Amino acid sequence: MVLTAVLAAGAVVPVLLVMMKKADAPIPAVLAVAVAAAAAAVAAARADVGALPAWWLPVAWLVSVLGAPLALADARHRRLPDILTLPAYPAVALTITLAALSGGGWRLAAGAALGCLLFGGTHLIVHRLSAGGLGPGDVKLAGSFGAVLGAIGGLAPAVAAVLAALVSLAAVVPMWLIRRFRDSRASTLAPSRQPGPGTPLAAVQPLGGLDEPTPNQLDIAPQPTEPAQTPRSAAAASAPTDVTCLPTDPAPAPTSAAPTSPPSPASSRIRAGPLRVPYGPGLVLATWACAVFPAAGTGIT
Numbered sequence: 001m002v003l004t005a006v007l008a009a010g011a012v013v014p015v016l017l018v019m020m021k022k023a024d025a026p027i028p029a030v031l032a033v034a035v036a037a038a039a040a041a042v043a044a045a046r047a048d049v050g051a052l053p054a055w056w057l058p059v060a061w062l063v064s065v066l067g068a069p070l071a072l073a074d075a076r077h078r079r080l081p082d083i084l085t086l087p088a089y090p091a092v093a094l095t096i097t098l099a100a101l102s103g104g105g106w107r108l109a110a111g112a113a114l115g116c117l118l119f120g121g122t123h124l125i126v127h128r129l130s131a132g133g134l135g136p137g138d139v140k141l142a143g144s145f146g147a148v149l150g151a152i153g154g155l156a157p158a159v160a161a162v163l164a165a166l167v168s169l170a171a172v173v174p175m176w177l178i179r180r181f182r183d184s185r186a187s188t189l190a191p192s193r194q195p196g197p198g199t200p201l202a203a204v205q206p207l208g209g210l211d212e213p214t215p216n217q218l219d220i221a222p223q224p225t226e227p228a229q230t231p232r233s234a235a236a237a238s239a240p241t242d243v244t245c246l247p248t249d250p251a252p253a254p255t256s257a258a259p260t261s262p263p264s265p266a267s268s269r270i271r272a273g274p275l276r277v278p279y280g281p282g283l284v285l286a287t288w289a290c291a292v293f294p295a296a297g298t299g300i301t
Helices: 002-022 028-048 054-077 088-104 106-129 136-151 156-170 172-193 231-238 280-293
Strands: none
Touching: 002 028, 028 054, 028 280, 054 088, 054 156, 054 280, 088 136, 088 172, 106 136, 106 156, 136 156, 136 280, 156 172, 156 280, 172 280
């Protein structure tokens, strides 16, 4: 059973990766297949030893196969594409219906419907109140995975919500340290790229471009020579005339542009946006843990 689950995951995950690439959310294929196959293998191994009923294994397998690409996409791109979150609803509904008909009973289906409404609705309220702190993709994923948690029953939805929040909080510190390191490195490299106050303009701007001729390419036109005046023309030029010459405006003095100081590194630095911690990986991990390791007294054990 373990080999079958791994092979099935290896066949389905590449199709999901192609879909995510079309949605501009590509992730490493080898890593996604390895994570999904490992998660599916653990679920199948639990079913082999009798820790999970056979009718529940398709649901745990689906969480493994769908959750791995979504968690990696949210960790890398900070978003959950609709191309996977929306088809998750009919896929989860189909597997839970088959599980209910195979031995789970009608309570399994009723708990799934209730969990989808309550768990997804709670995340929708948090999304509305947090002003973007929880993304819309997280809300869509919470609805489908909330159906799985509702089918498990008991305290599974509450435990998954707390575990997902703890995983997200644990990711804040390393993400903040990485951002600080990048900002400090950018600030140290910025002054070397800015011209100093005493840097001549020739050192900053190149002389002569493609459309600007160089001094060697300029054609110096010969200066016209004045014809020699004859004695008659010289006398006529020295004679006074009655023509009144109108005064002309003097040529404006050339103005030199005031030198501008180069922008400081602090003003040219682009301020980073708020630190957004992905919630999807924590939600996927919490749902997978509850589905593969259900607590005693739930509808699965």
